[in-house]
Amino acid sequence: MNMANVTTQTRREMTGARMVVQALKDQGVEVVFGYPGGAVLPIYDELFQQHDIRHILVRHEQGATHMAEGYARSTGKPGVVLVTSGPGATNAVTGITDALMDSIPLVVITGQVPTFMIGSDAFQEADTVGITRHCTKHNWLVKDTSQLSDILHQAFHVATTGRPGPVLVDIPKDVQFATATYTPREAARTAHYKPATKGDPEMIARLVDLMERAERPVLYTGGGVINSGPEASRLLRELADATGFPVTSTLMGLGAYPASGKSWLGMLGMHGTYEANLSMHGCDLMINIGARFDDRITGRISDFSPNSIKAHIDIDPSSINKVIRTDVPILGDVTEVLRDLLAAWKARGSRVNREGLAQWWAQITEWRGVDCLGFRNSDRIIKPQHALQRLEALTKGHDRYITTEVGQHQMWAAQYLGFEDPNRWMTSGGLGTMGYGLPASIGVQVAHPDALVINVAGEASWLMNMQEMGTAVQFRLPVKQFILNNERLGMVRQWQELLHGERYSQSWSEALPDFVKLAEAFGCKGIKCDDPADLDDAIMEMLAYDGPVVFDCLVEKHENCFPMIPSGKPHNEMLLGEAETQGVIGAEGGVLV
Amino acid sequence: MSPLNIEKGSSKHSAYDLRASFSEVEETHTLAVVVDNEPGVLARVIGLFAGRGYNIDSLTVAETDHTGHRSRITIVTTGTPQVIEQIKAQLGRMVPVHEVHDLTVEGAAVERELALFKVAGRGEARVEALRLADVFRANVVDSTLESFVFEITGSTQKVDAFAELMRPLGLVEMARTGIAALARGT
Ligand SMILES: Cc1ncc(C[n+]2csc(CCOP(=O)(O)OP(=O)(O)O)c2C)c(N)n1
Numbered sequence: 001m002n003m004a005n006v007t008t009q010t011r012r013e014m015t016g017a018r019m020v021v022q023a024l025k026d027q028g029v030e031v032v033f034g035y036p037g038g039a040v041l042p043i044y045d046e047l048f049q050q051h052d053i054r055h056i057l058v059r060h061e062q063g064a065t066h067m068a069e070g071y072a073r074s075t076g077k078p079g080v081v082l083v084t085s086g087p088g089a090t091n092a093v094t095g096i097t098d099a100l101m102d103s104i105p106l107v108v109i110t111g112q113v114p115t116f117m118i119g120s121d122a123f124q125e126a127d128t129v130g131i132t133r134h135c136t137k138h139n140w141l142v143k144d145t146s147q148l149s150d151i152l153h154q155a156f157h158v159a160t161t162g163r164p165g166p167v168l169v170d171i172p173k174d175v176q177f178a179t180a181t182y183t184p185r186e187a188a189r190t191a192h193y194k195p196a197t198k199g200d201p202e203m204i205a206r207l208v209d210l211m212e213r214a215e216r217p218v219l220y221t222g223g224g225v226i227n228s229g230p231e232a233s234r235l236l237r238e239l240a241d242a243t244g245f246p247v248t249s250t251l252m253g254l255g256a257y258p259a260s261g262k263s264w265l266g267m268l269g270m271h272g273t274y275e276a277n278l279s280m281h282g283c284d285l286m287i288n289i290g291a292r293f294d295d296r297i298t299g300r301i302s303d304f305s306p307n308s309i310k311a312h313i314d315i316d317p318s319s320i321n322k323v324i325r326t327d328v329p330i331l332g333d334v335t336e337v338l339r340d341l342l343a344a345w346k347a348r349g350s351r352v353n354r355e356g357l358a359q360w361w362a363q364i365t366e367w368r369g370v371d372c373l374g375f376r377n378s379d380r381i382i383k384p385q386h387a388l389q390r391l392e393a394l395t396k397g398h399d400r401y402i403t404t405e406v407g408q409h410q411m412w413a414a415q416y417l418g419f420e421d422p423n424r425w426m427t428s429g430g431l432g433t434m435g436y437g438l439p440a441s442i443g444v445q446v447a448h449p450d451a452l453v454i455n456v457a458g459e460a461s462w463l464m465n466m467q468e469m470g471t472a473v474q475f476r477l478p479v480k481q482f483i484l485n486n487e488r489l490g491m492v493r494q495w496q497e498l499l500h501g502e503r504y505s506q507s508w509s510e511a512l513p514d515f516v517k518l519a520e521a522f523g524c525k526g527i528k529c530d531d532p533a534d535l536d537d538a539i540m541e542m543l544a545y546d547g548p549v550v551f552d553c554l555v556e557k558h559e560n561c562f563p564m565i566p567s568g569k570p571h572n573e574m575l576l577g578e579a580e581t582q583g584v585i586g587a588e589g590g591v592l593v
Numbered sequence: 594m595s596p597l598n599i600e601k602g603s604s605k606h607s608a609y610d611l612r613a614s615f616s617e618v619e620e621t622h623t624l625a626v627v628v629d630n631e632p633g634v635l636a637r638v639i640g641l642f643a644g645r646g647y648n649i650d651s652l653t654v655a656e657t658d659h660t661g662h663r664s665r666i667t668i669v670t671t672g673t674p675q676v677i678e679q680i681k682a683q684l685g686r687m688v689p690v691h692e693v694h695d696l697t698v699e700g701a702a703v704e705r706e707l708a709l710f711k712v713a714g715r716g717e718a719r720v721e722a723l724r725l726a727d728v729f730r731a732n733v734v735d736s737t738l739e740s741f742v743f744e745i746t747g748s749t750q751k752v753d754a755f756a757e758l759m760r761p762l763g764l765v766e767m768a769r770t771g772i773a774a775l776a777r778g779t
Pocket residue numbers: 405406407408409410432433434435457458459460461462484486488489490491492
């Protein structure tokens with residue numbers, strides 16, 4: 001179709017509010033998570049008069065943003081949020097920041113007071129673009145209806161291109177009412193924002209050369225592999241198979257390489273496995289694929305993997321050399337770079353350093369022998385690790401998606417559940433937002449109505465957005481809330497034990513609700529289990545129930561999450577269990593988070 | 594030595610020679626950033642510096658291409674080479690940013706500042722101020738019987754030197770534009 005045709009056929013006069021709905025349709029949006037209010041009423045009126053786009057009415061705008069994140073991360077498509085001005089927009093800020101930290105594509109549409117009232121402290125006026133400038137990839141205040149559709153299409157382009165992230169379009173109410181010509185998607189001005197996706201062939205050749213010679217290589221993968229699309233995960237598996245290199249992953253990258261794969265070392269970082277962290281520490285070639293050397297991963301920078309050459313594949317130039325000096329920087333999209341890397345590897349008939357690699361694997365096998373995830377089970381009280389092992393065993397064959405809240409349960413979920421495919425694991429990594437998991441599970445279930453969606457939660461986090469159970473019930477979304485209830489802000493308690501002389505300041509969950517009654521009050525099923533002997537049956541009951549379930553799993557209250565690399569310590573100073581925790585964290589580590 | 598030419602026991606830095614290791618010495622760089630002249634763009638750029646803790650020694654901004662709605666922001670900043678690289682990468686990935694030039698490394702550049710000085714005084718001091726202004730090729734753009742306003746253009750060093758000389762001669766107020774810079778040649 002040529003451009004002139006497009007212009008004459010689809011450029012139409014319409015109101016700003018209708019443009020919003022039209023632009024969403026043209027972008028292929030199927031669902032919007034939102035909450036109405038005065039400044040978005042014209043858009044809600046347009047939504048009412050159509051049937052292509054579904055609207056999920058949330059209970060709090062933060063919920064809408066996390067649902068959109070869950071939707072986006074489990075589908076690879078952008079999540080769309082619609083909220084009103086002032087409090088609607090400020091309530092959305094946490095989720096927008098969460099999406100920025102974890103590179104999740106969101107398009108957030110906010111209403112604003114009419115242009116002629118901006119700056120007058122009007123009712124429900126907030127400087128939304130000012131407030132969200134630091135937590136969006138980009139944002140726009142639209143002052144003229146003639147620019148609205150163009151900006152909306154740009155917004156989708158920016159959210160999904162390069163390193164994905166949240167964008168926000170703030171639309172004053174008079175702009176929604178006024179009429180102008182609609183700019184179709186194909187005619188929108190998106191040209192100048194085009195991050196490079198193809199890696200430098202010279203750097204790729206250099207990496208191939210290093211891969212041939214490396215004695216102790218490791219593939220350190222991250223959320224970028226997931227964001228790059230399913231093809232990136234396929235190529236990663238091909239690379240791991242072609243080379244036999246061990247693979248570890250950050251919290252955000254779980255599932256890109258299968259947990260059952262023979263090269264899998266488990267997750268790395270602060271609560272990563274012994275074998276993954278020691279491999280990172282001792283390797284001679286580290287290939288970072290779509291990860292960002294986060295402080296949860298590196299530990300003390302000066303002792304991070306001291307003897308390795310580091311290659312880094314990333315689409316964001318600011319991630320390269322930000323915290324760790326990279327020897328072979330490869331700027332590009334993971335899929336494209338891995339494809340070129342594999343092609344170069346095959347074209348050269350490359351072979352790995354067999355002897356070195358065999359010794360390396362022998363070393364890794366020895367580390368694996370430590371069995372760092374072993375724990376002392378109990379037949380009196382449910383250990384959280386055991387609960388997750390049972391959940392894993394009983395849901396293995398299901399079409400399963402897992403979300404989490406933030407805390408010990410999140411780390412245990414990452415350690416004890418196995419992910420075989422990308423887009424199956426949704427967790428708040430960068431921001432660590434308690435209250436993420438429940439709404440995220442709803443967003444995932446909206447996208448995958450027939451799948452099994454489980455939120456592995458802590459009781460404290462879960463309470464932060466529990467109002468969204470109303471959303472689950474209203475839209476018949478059978479999400480399973482698996483609460484590992486230790487009646488503690490467990491992760492805080494663990495740090496207080498290790499760092500603050502066991503002074504447990506405010507880390508109890510006091511006055512907890514009766515979760516079963518709470519579930520019933522929402523119109524869901526509630527299940528309570530506190531005996532290891534009943535656990536399997538209780539989990540099966542949860543799985544069999546056709547509707548949302550709140551599962552109150554009462555677990556050991558003082559369990560600590562191991563292995564642990566205390567903040568400010570290097571990878572090879574990992575704590576494996578209780579016996580090693582006395583006085584290990586000095587004042588220098590105490591200031592770190 | 595391992596097959597990768599890594600010295601055993603070396604710590605902190607990998608011993609690979611593709612890049613020199615990060616230096617801890619702070620450098621001053623002049624950056625020219627070409628941006629869409631849209632509302633909030635300056636707040637975005639300044640916010641990046643404030644939010645990530647980078648220095649701004651000088652900042653100038655004006656629309657330079659009216660038809661293309663482009664503005665040029667000239668920023669003088671100080672940091673270790675790693676920080677300077679980060680600043681450029683962070684600026685480069687902002688959506689309204691079209692070009693980032695590091696005039697300090699991209700070859701010779703001319704840098705100029707414009708400043709206005711109000712100097713008040715009588716008698717010998719007044720005569721001396723006028724004489725020095727002539728030496729510095731500053732123009733008198735306003736005068737009363739008791740004061741002058743001088744306009745001076747030049748490098749930051751020249752403007753600084755002029756300010757030092759004017760101080761004892763009755764410098765009352767000064768306004769400086771900050772640095773505008775362009776690469777030399779074509
Ligand atoms: C919104 C928010 N507030 C505070 C924190 C700090 N924080 C991290 S983990 C945690 C405790 C979480 O308790 P719970 O959800 O019960 O999980 P547990 O660690 O007990 O498994 C807290 C308070 C946070 N991550 N997010």
